[in-house]
Amino acid sequence: MSVMRGFLWLLIFLLLGQTTVELLALPMPSGVIGMLLMALWFVYRGGMNADIVHVSQPLIAMLALLVMPGVVEIFFVAGRYASQGVSIIAALVVGTLLSVLSSLLLMRRFMPRLAIDEQPDE
Structure with missing residues (x-):
């Protein structure tokens, strides 16, 4: 269940990034904006979300394929x-x-x- 929650959080921040790019007409990728929003959320909370950490580890291992x-x-x-x-x-x-x-x-x-x-x- 932790994997599903982690992917849901990643999707939420991607959608927040997309919404921010569309509303403010920013010339940046929505994924980058979503990551910045997620980083700000981590700073606000004072730490990272365990579900996001759990689901992001395999994605980091495949980062070269994503780039x-x-x-x-x-x-x-x-x-x-x-x-x-x-x-x-x-x-x-x-x-x-x-x-x-x-x-x-x-x-x-x-x-x-x-x-x-x-x-x-x-």
Whole structure:
């Protein structure tokens, strides 16, 4: 039953993201907006929902498969954007660095701290 509740929560946030994009005419994917809303909800609650955590673990393991269609599309449209190569590379580098930084900050915020009581023997 936890899996069904987890998928229901993911669907609710996807629909909230879609509704937000449509109402505000935002030029962003509804999935991204839904994820931001879910992150804000986690911050408001002070922790993550166990059902969402349970259902998201297998999805994270398949993340490369979920990203693959967008990567393949690049090969078909690369010629259209050849003159903007420097801008695209700069956006990729800055975006990657910001993504890693935000992941680090969120992980430090929400991961439990481990107490170090004993020093390991060397």
